[in-house]
Amino acid sequence: MNPSILSVKDVHVEFRVNQTKAWPWSAPGIVRAVNGVSFDLQPGKTLGIVGESGCGKSTLIRAIAGLAPMTGGTVHLDGQPIDYGSKSRLQDLRRQLQMIFQDPIASLNPRMTIREIVAEPLIYFRPDLSSIDRTNAARDMLDRVGIADHQFNRFPHEFSGGQCQRIGIARALVAKPRVLLCDEPVSALDVSIQAQVINLLKDLQSELSLSLIFVAHDLGVVRHISDDILVMYLGGMMETAPAGRLIEAPHHPYSQALLSAVPVPDPRAKSTPQVLEGDLPSPLEQQQGCLFQSRCPKRFDACKTTRPSLEATPDGKSACLLAGS
Amino acid sequence: MTPHPKPPLLSVRNLSIRFRTGDGMVHAVNDVSFDITRGQKLAVVGESGSGKSQIALSIMGLLARNAQAEGEILFDGSNLLKLPTSELNNIRAREIGIIFQDPMSSLNPYMTIERQLGEIVELHEGASRSTARKRALEVMDAVRIPDARNRLKSYAHEFSGGMRQRVVIAMALMCQPKLILADEPTTALDVTVQAQIMQLLDDIQRDLGTSIVLITHDLGLVAGFCEDTLVLYGGRIMEQAPTLEIFEKPGHPYTRGLLRAVPNIGDPAAKLLAIPGSPPNQRRAIASCPFHPRCVDAVTDCAEKLPQLDGGNSKRACLRPVEELT
Numbered sequence: 001m002n003p004s005i006l007s008v009k010d011v012h013v014e015f016r017v018n019q020t021k022a023w024p025w026s027a028p029g030i031v032r033a034v035n036g037v038s039f040d041l042q043p044g045k046t047l048g049i050v051g052e053s054g055c056g057k058s059t060l061i062r063a064i065a066g067l068a069p070m071t072g073g074t075v076h077l078d079g080q081p082i083d084y085g086s087k088s089r090l091q092d093l094r095r096q097l098q099m100i101f102q103d104p105i106a107s108l109n110p111r112m113t114i115r116e117i118v119a120e121p122l123i124y125f126r127p128d129l130s131s132i133d134r135t136n137a138a139r140d141m142l143d144r145v146g147i148a149d150h151q152f153n154r155f156p157h158e159f160s161g162g163q164c165q166r167i168g169i170a171r172a173l174v175a176k177p178r179v180l181l182c183d184e185p186v187s188a189l190d191v192s193i194q195a196q197v198i199n200l201l202k203d204l205q206s207e208l209s210l211s212l213i214f215v216a217h218d219l220g221v222v223r224h225i226s227d228d229i230l231v232m233y234l235g236g237m238m239e240t241a242p243a244g245r246l247i248e249a250p251h252h253p254y255s256q257a258l259l260s261a262v263p264v265p266d267p268r269a270k271s272t273p274q275v276l277e278g279d280l281p282s283p284l285e286q287q288q289g290c291l292f293q294s295r296c297p298k299r300f301d302a303c304k305t306t307r308p309s310l311e312a313t314p315d316g317k318s319a320c321l322l323a324g325s
Numbered sequence: 326m327t328p329h330p331k332p333p334l335l336s337v338r339n340l341s342i343r344f345r346t347g348d349g350m351v352h353a354v355n356d357v358s359f360d361i362t363r364g365q366k367l368a369v370v371g372e373s374g375s376g377k378s379q380i381a382l383s384i385m386g387l388l389a390r391n392a393q394a395e396g397e398i399l400f401d402g403s404n405l406l407k408l409p410t411s412e413l414n415n416i417r418a419r420e421i422g423i424i425f426q427d428p429m430s431s432l433n434p435y436m437t438i439e440r441q442l443g444e445i446v447e448l449h450e451g452a453s454r455s456t457a458r459k460r461a462l463e464v465m466d467a468v469r470i471p472d473a474r475n476r477l478k479s480y481a482h483e484f485s486g487g488m489r490q491r492v493v494i495a496m497a498l499m500c501q502p503k504l505i506l507a508d509e510p511t512t513a514l515d516v517t518v519q520a521q522i523m524q525l526l527d528d529i530q531r532d533l534g535t536s537i538v539l540i541t542h543d544l545g546l547v548a549g550f551c552e553d554t555l556v557l558y559g560g561r562i563m564e565q566a567p568t569l570e571i572f573e574k575p576g577h578p579y580t581r582g583l584l585r586a587v588p589n590i591g592d593p594a595a596k597l598l599a600i601p602g603s604p605p606n607q608r609r610a611i612a613s614c615p616f617h618p619r620c621v622d623a624v625t626d627c628a629e630k631l632p633q634l635d636g637g638n639s640k641r642a643c644l645r646p647v648e649e650l651t
Contacts, residue, residue: 052515053486059536129494160603188371191542194617195586195599217515220545224559224588224597247590261520263545271549279485 004076006039006097006179010208011037013056013063013235017284022075029284030291032224033059035291036117038310040309041179046205046212048243050219050227050258054280056100057215058234061181064213065099065192066090077179095125097171102184104164108156108171118170125175143169147201162193166200173204180205182214186221198225219262223247231255234283236291241316251318253298290321298322331430334503334536335398335421336382340396342388342560343378345556352607352624353379355560355615356396358634361485361504368547377540380495380505385423387414395528416499420451422497426509428489431496432481438465438492439477445499468525486517494525501533508540523550534580544587548572556580559615566639572646576641578622578650614644622650 013034034056041047041090049057062068064075066084075082077096083089087134096123101107108117119138122129128188129137142152145166158162165185172180182201202225206211216222222229223243230240231252239252250256276295281287289295302321311323342354354376361367370379373431383394386405398405400416410414420633433441442464443457452460456650466490467472481489490510497505507526527550530537539551545567547554555565558578564577575581585598602619606612614620617627626644634642641647 052517058535062357068398092574162603190584190604191544191586192372192600193603195588196601198588199597199599218588219516220588220590231510257517259590262518263516263519263523263543264591265545265548265572265584265589266591267548267572269548269591271328273524275521275524279487 003079003159005043006041007076007079007214008040008064008073009038009075011063011075012059013059013068014071020308028040031122031283032235032286033068033283034063034319037230037237038073039240041211042176043207043211043215044209044226045227046214048216048222048229048311049213049215049232050222050229051232052217052258052280052281055232058183059182060232061099061213061215061241064096065181067095067099067167091124094174094177096177097179097181097243098175098177098183099181099183100165100168100172102192103188104161104168105156107168108164112146113153113155114142114159114167115139117156117167118174121171121175137174141174143165144204145170155265160188160193161221162196165189165197169197169200169204170194172209173210176208176212179213181202182216184314185214187218194221214314219247219259231258234281234287237310237319238292239313239316239318239320240310241313241318245315251313251316251323252320253296253322254292257297268274282321329396329532331362334363334365335361336397336399337380337384338399340394340398342376342383342395343393344389344590345391345393349608351521352610353392354449355561355610355632356481357562358396359562359565361538363503363632364530364534364536365539365553366551368469368545368551368554369557370539370547370554372542372604374559374607375557376560377557378508380587381423381508381538381540382585383504384421384526385417387423397526402509414449418445418497418502419464419500420502421504421506422500424490424493424497424504424505424507425511426512428493428513431493431611434481437478437485442477442492442495442499445496446591449500450548455487460499461495464498465492466531467498468495470495486631487512487521489519490514490522491525494522494529497528498533502535504536504538505529506538506540509542510539511546512541512543512649519546526550534631539643542571544583559611560607561615562634562640562642563616564639564641564643565634566641570639576636576648577616577643578620578645579616581650582621614642 015031016028017031018028037060051057059068063070082093114136119134123135140325186197214225228245229243231238233254238254252260257274257276264271278295281294289304290308293299307319308319310317310319313323335423338358344351355502368379382388394406439461446452446457446460469474477536501618511522521569551568554571556563558579563579582600591607606613608611612631613625614632617623622645634640634641
């Protein structure tokens, strides 16, 4: 196996919040947003992270980018541990690792032209470049994502959502990072535009040999772009496996339920969604045993007391007590 | 045209909706006509800005003040666009219910669920407080909210997103309307919850014979739920046909493009074929096919003529014959 470019070990993210429905002076609760997630990202590959809202998928990648406080665990980039406490090390990290966001319009400064927006990262990451070189680099990058020459001096509000996402991609890639974190990059876009952006990301990935982490809730999109998929539930990691295997033969009961619920665009396919009972438990409550046990159709007594660790399945890992059998 | 086996429940005739804005007129819906029969499940599919929600709002008489609607929406012999509010209130909730996309903003945060559900029958049917409470409980059970008796005392914020959407569906069901307009009812919800809600809507249609118009952008949802589908683009109907036909023999280049642009979870090998360009500017009234600038099959005529929606059971608005499409 190649040495991984990004290696994430046992990451925890916790937020202290005032407990709802309690007195203001009562002890704050703790939301365990990410609960011990580990994975390795190989160079040039794509890891898809899926899960429902509130499962911690966005918080996880924000923590990796240094945008959310990591309360435990380590992240290695190229074998070097990342020190999130040091500002200069963080700047170094962000030269290598960039992010694109869900809302394409809100993530661009409305008072800057798109040429300024795309050239700005170079001021910090490439101080050796002259301003003319920076402008030229921005121009090349914008051209590469399909924004025409005559539009460079326009402002973000003059562009559509799909174009703004292209500009966001140009800004992230202008300093030639090696890892791109994508937080639901296409969920705000219409299907006809979504396909354009996915194709663009795939082309840029092979051109620039980028490694991608792609967070999304749309499993069809994730399967299309990913080599491996990681399934999260309530902050914890349920299963990870190569994309095709995970979609066709999910091992973990949660992955099975999630996949059976995806509507298939084929009127002849008789899908029978496996309807999960109940709702997502509050992340404020400390869960005993398996994170999924309150809704799992296959639970048995041991699930209530034992937190399953990630066990190897054929070509993947699953956090289920049934994984061995 | 062959006569309908069943008379339509609701008939939309040449509906056009325009908005007066600071930047001029926005032509949101252009000359749209379709029928809904008893017990029918009709999908209205389109991307953002295609006018699909405005059609639902115009049926309920909920268009914004700067809107101008032309054409007819016939329900029980009267044109809903011309009815005064007092008469429209006899039809809203009693005959036609609506479910909105965002369950939190469709519920009043200051009212208990019991009041919110009860109010509907008190207002529209003159029911007493106790009858209203009884009906609210029945409907809460029908939408499968566990522990309904106690949950009636709760407020909207005490429910999860999926449960809130069940409450909103319960509100639409209070007077047992003949038609429910579901405007992106599951877009704000997770897939596992979406499956629960779609199952519930399916059961309601089967048990009560309610007609349902499902407004959505998700073709996967349409495939599993509706018998008939109407595809909108730029405020015009591009194609209207049985769902099976839309998926297996799409007759319009836009429908074909949409189907190829959606990643299919069962068939990952297929490359996504994006539709080039971006959606039309609706500031101008377009006298040609609104899709022609993005269409792979466009010929010179497409930029000059407005194709009419033609056909029997499956209709399409395209100048080119189906056989010639790529």
